[in-house]
Each structure stands twice: as C-alpha cells, then as structure tokens.
Amino acid sequence: MATDTRVILICSGKGGVGKTTLTANLGISLARQGLATAVLDADFGLRNLDLLLGLENRIVYTAQEVLEEECRLDQALVKHKQESNLSLLPAGNPRMLDWIKPDDMKKIVNMLKDQFNYVLIDCPAGVEDGFKNAMAAAQEAIVVTNPEVSAVRDADRVIGLLNTNSIKPVKLVLNRVRPKMMANQEMLSIDDVTDILALPLLGLVLEDEQVIVSTNRGEPLTLNSLNSPAAKCYSNIAKRLQGEDIPFIDPAEENSGFAAKFRKLMQTKIF
Amino acid sequence: MTLRDIINKLLRRQPASASTARERLQLVLAHDRSDLSTELLDQMRREILEVVAKYVEIDMDEGAVSLETEDRMTALVANLPIKRTLNGQIKLIEPSQQQDVSPQTAESIDKNSQ
Numbered sequence A: 001m002a003t004d005t006r007v008i009l010i011c012s013g014k015g016g017v018g019k020t021t022l023t024a025n026l027g028i029s030l031a032r033q034g035l036a037t038a039v040l041d042a043d044f045g046l047r048n049l050d051l052l053l054g055l056e057n058r059i060v061y062t063a064q065e066v067l068e069e070e071c072r073l074d075q076a077l078v079k080h081k082q083e084s085n086l087s088l089l090p091a092g093n094p095r096m097l098d099w100i101k102p103d104d105m106k107k108i109v110n111m112l113k114d115q116f117n118y119v120l121i122d123c124p125a126g127v128e129d130g131f132k133n134a135m136a137a138a139q140e141a142i143v144v145t146n147p148e149v150s151a152v153r154d155a156d157r158v159i160g161l162l163n164t165n166s167i168k169p170v171k172l173v174l175n176r177v178r179p180k181m182m183a184n185q186e187m188l189s190i191d192d193v194t195d196i197l198a199l200p201l202l203g204l205v206l207e208d209e210q211v212i213v214s215t216n217r218g219e220p221l222t223l224n225s226l227n228s229p230a231a232k233c234y235s236n237i238a239k240r241l242q243g244e245d246i247p248f249i250d251p252a253e254e255n256s257g258f259a260a261k262f263r264k265l266m267q268t269k270i271f
Numbered sequence B: 001m002t003l004r005d006i007i008n009k010l011l012r013r014q015p016a017s018a019s020t021a022r023e024r025l026q027l028v029l030a031h032d033r034s035d036l037s038t039e040l041l042d043q044m045r046r047e048i049l050e051v052v053a054k055y056v057e058i059d060m061d062e063g064a065v066s067l068e069t070e071d072r073m074t075a076l077v078a079n080l081p082i083k084r085t086l087n088g089q090i091k092l093i094e095p096s097q098q099q100d101v102s103p104q105t106a107e108s109i110d111k112n113s114q
Helices: A019-032 A063-067 A100-112 A129-136 A150-165 A179-181 A192-197 A210-217 A229-241 A258-266 B001-009 B017-034 B039-055 B094-100 B103-112
Strands: A006-012 A037-041 A086-090 A118-123 A140-145 A172-179 A201-208 B057-058 B064-070 B075-077 B083-086
Touching: A006 A129, A019 A063, A019 A086, A019 A118, A019 A140, A019 A172, A019 A229, A019 B039, A063 A100, A086 A210, A100 A118, A100 A129, A100 A172, A129 A140, A129 A150, A129 A229, A140 A150, A140 A192, A150 A172, A150 A192, A150 A229, A150 B075, A179 A258, A192 B017, A201 A229, A258 B001, B017 B064, B017 B075, B039 B057, B039 B064
Parallel strands: A006 A118, A006 A140, A037 A086, A037 A118, A140 A172, A172 A201
Antiparallel strands: B057 B083, B064 B075
16 A cells, blocks of 8 residues: 555663653654554563553554464554554564564564555664664664753664664654753753754654653543643654654743743853 | 853852763763773873874873764864974984885885885
8 A cells, every 4th residue: 555654763772761652642643644654562572552552452463473474464453442543563472572583573564564654663772682673674763862861872872773774864852851951051952962963853842741641541642632742742743754844842932931031041152 | 151150150059960961971972982991092092192202202191182072973182282392303214114114014005006
C-alpha cells in the first residue's frame, strides 16, 4: 500500500528521558492525521509502549511468532482502540531475551512497510546490542534528550553511532523543558543543547504533570487532552515530521507577567 | 556574561548553574568523542612539549594542551608560552640525512614524490 514508508528510530542513550512517551504520542498524532502508523517496541526486555498506549491486555503474539511463522503479521499487530490508524507490534516477549538479530529486525520492518506510512521504532536505552538491533532497520532517527548533563552526554554517544551507521536525517527533540529554570539560567538552554549536539531541532516538549496522569490512564495526551502544554508540543512535532512549518514555542513566552519580564531582563547579555 | 551573572558576582552568590553545565559538558564530550583518556592526553602533552622544547625554550609548567570541540569537530589546542628561541643552536636537518634518520620518513617521502 505505502511505497514511501518512513522508518524512524526513536532513541536517547539514557533511560527515562521520554522515548516511549514520545513514540506513543507521535504515533497517535500521526494516526490522527490519517496516516497508517505502526509503533514497534524494540525494547522487549523491558517493554512499556503497550502500557502507555493502554494495550497491555491485548497482546497475544509478538514479532517473534511472526518470524517463526507461528502467526500472520496482522494477528500480531494490536490495533489501537480509539485510533484505528495506529497499530502496536511488540518485538518480543520479556521471557525470550536473546532471539532477535539485526536481520530479524530488518525482516519485520520490511513486512510493516507494505502496510504503513510510518514505522516508529521505540529503542531500548543503552548503546549495546538492543540499540544496535533497533537501529538496523531504521532510515532516519529522532534523538530525545533532556536539558541535563547526563542525558546530553549519552545523546552525544548515540549520535556518534547513528552517524557511523549512515542514518540520516537525525533530528533532536528536547524533552522536559522547564521555562522558569531556563529563564533563571539554572537549566541548559535550547541553543546550548542544539549547539553542543550539532543537531537540527525537531521540537521541544514542556515539562507537564499531565504526562504522568496520561500514563496512569494508558491514554496518551495527544489522544484527548490536546490542550495540555505537552500535548501541543507532541502534535507540533508530528506536523513538522509531515513537513508543516510550525514555529517553535519560545519557553520564555510561556512565563508571563512581571516576574517573567524581570527574568528576561536578567538574561540580557552585557558582554 | 549576563546581567544576572554580574549581580551574582556583586552579591558573591554562586553563578547560575547552566553555564557550569555547558562548560563541563563541552569538556567531557571532547574527551568522549576523541576516545582519549586524561592519562593518554597527559602523555601526549608531555611528548609534544619535549619535541617543541628541542626548538624553543618553553615554560614546561604553563604549557596547556587541551581538546576543544565545536560542531562535532574536535581540535587539539596547544598553548605553549615561549620563553626564548634557541636561535642558531639548532641545525636544519638535510633532506638526505633525514632519510637516514628514519626509514618511515623516507617511505613517506617516496610516496609523496610518486
């Protein structure tokens, strides 16, 4: 069906920066734009994408059974309840830890390419075998990081590996941005991170308590809390992926009133 | 330096931490990207100083060799204050002698002339 499927790796190096949340929300956003989207959980040791999408009870088969021809691909794909354009495919079962090889990943992604416009691969943390398997089938990548030294350092390692494996374009999503801390210069700025990592920015996501609420419910924010700050950020990222020219939000604008004006004044460069 | 930095300085408060984070990251990434440990870098620094010291008298303690990184390019930057030149005390090695000195150099000269 789809001839120009985009296969995008979502990776970070460090764990807990928001890869899986980004994958789930991008998946929903793209599906809402009418695009057939598959999210592939390549983190089968510690899989969580099913939980964030509220599909944890509906997994019967995984990519492993498909490869072993125990079931058909469409039996393993779990369609999202509300957003039928979105399907989840878990790569494997936590009980079977060492089955997958880079070639298996390529086979599965090739099968998905026939049916979907987008294949988003949720990468495991780390830079070892799990990452290398997930990377094998990807054409382009989104690196997720936080404005924080350890996350940026790990992202740099991952970018190095993506470069040596000729994956491009590689774009950056800066997650968990706290405008107030940035204004007080107690957090790396957006320019700091994009300069250090030398990557084009695909989007930034504001820190938002609603993210935790949405994971509690298993309903990604982009599904029905579109007014929350993070949800807007996620759907902007999805639109930019589709080539729309959406301006980046300015974290400084997120603070308003006198206090914000004062903080902005304090950022004035004297020399 | 921003207005906040100046006020912090006047009040003798700790500077805002973002600039510290930036500097620490730039340093650690320069090492990560080049895959050079501090020990190796130190060894290289000593050897570079030894070679330079054959030509000019330098301040061995002041000499700084560091890695700097910008736009995913890492550069080796050496800052070696010269105390005085050893003008006239060192002889230019003749090309014919050079070939005798090390076979490796001779080999690379051959390659270049081809």
